[in-house]
Amino acid sequence: MSAPLECPKRKEMRKALRSLENHIKALEPDHQIEIGSAEIDQIRFLPMVLDESSEDRPAFFTLLDGTYLPTPNDQYDQEHEEEYLPHDSISEECRDPRTCAQAIDIYWSKYLSHYSVIDQPPGGEIVWSSIPLFRSSVYKEKVLWRHNYPEFGLYDIQQVTEGPYAHLKATIYNNLNADDGHLLQGEMLLILRLMLAHMRRSRYIDHMVVPVMVFSLMGPQHARVIEAYPEGHTIVVRPTKLYDLRTKDEATLKLFAQWYFGEPRAPTGTSQ
Template identity: 75%
Template structure:
């Protein structure tokens, strides 16, 4: 009688263990900084010594383009103009269309996400390049905070197969934001997504863990943040904030290009 041998999972190297420990320490440190809800970008204060900020521009021809992702060709995307809205029977809920007593940041980010989710589902070439495989690990309660200031996830996507540890998510924070600061909720979600991803046996030989998030914030704005580990340092690259208090077809199309784009290169090392 023969028995099937179990598939062996490689052990992680000491350097990877230390990287995970460093990210966990940073996450715990940021978590207990309440009531500090935002961080000055590049301030160099003791709270962010382990974080290095770099600029990012959503332009493939720029030297500051995203480091780990390529944009989808604009021709693959519909233009979310008035004709699109009529054809697909959708409506963008602008900031002024929301009742004044209901214009909290979360409600306004939901207005973006409802339209956004419908829009990216109409990607002309079919299935999204990153697929939609979501592991149960991403249902961890730590990815949502329901007390003030609330934050959480709207969507997660990852590469289904191959040597790619690339992860993307749409996140929200129930706070207003500005270009000079990152929110505590943004940082905690990025770190917790990274730590959850590092637990997966599929990536045990990967020394680079990275996340790109579409961050929806108040009053009704969005930005893209690319973050990745370099040893014990977390590199964070935020784009500018895009004002979506009124529908901006060009901006929505640009954001979709990067959200639906493919990995630039594998992350698995030799």
């Protein structure tokens, strides 16, 4: 059976997204894009909160019922021999943003893995699976990691295992401090490059929407969640506020995990 053909409208959309990627790549590496501004007319900013009952909830993703996840409290840490590394415990000479982001991920990734390896109860099944980046022909290390300052890259990337769902989730990092009023160049480049790579796969050739949710870690040990999706020749970008994780915030870590494991809200295409 021959591979399905891509429609002209989708080709034009990918061309526009590549043009946007090139524009952002040409900015200074430490450039920060003002949220809500018309600085880049191909980006449309909308608000987002991690509250399923809010009108500003994620548009393409749901959250896992919190009763399925343990609370990462002191008892949890003792049972699993885990320890969260607070900002003040990192020596001053090592408190660069990348090290502080990594301190979050060390705890975060282990917390996620404990749920991933158990037998999920009915209703709490995981529909996501890791993409083997280094065996993939579309996800390229040279564009998903920048090793020169200010570095950025991926800690993990997840796709929906089966069905007509072009959704992606990823945990990313940037070696910069951030604030609520701006997005980092590395955040936007990673979102666009993941989206464009996913659109190249034949499985999603009939999907006009590729929704991406990233859990973005940066200095000074802060994090936020960003949902992004193409809308014609523009991209809609929906960042949450920054969450301060310089000390362990049990509620935030659990809330992030609920959205990390939550299912897609609806299909994005017709492929099976």
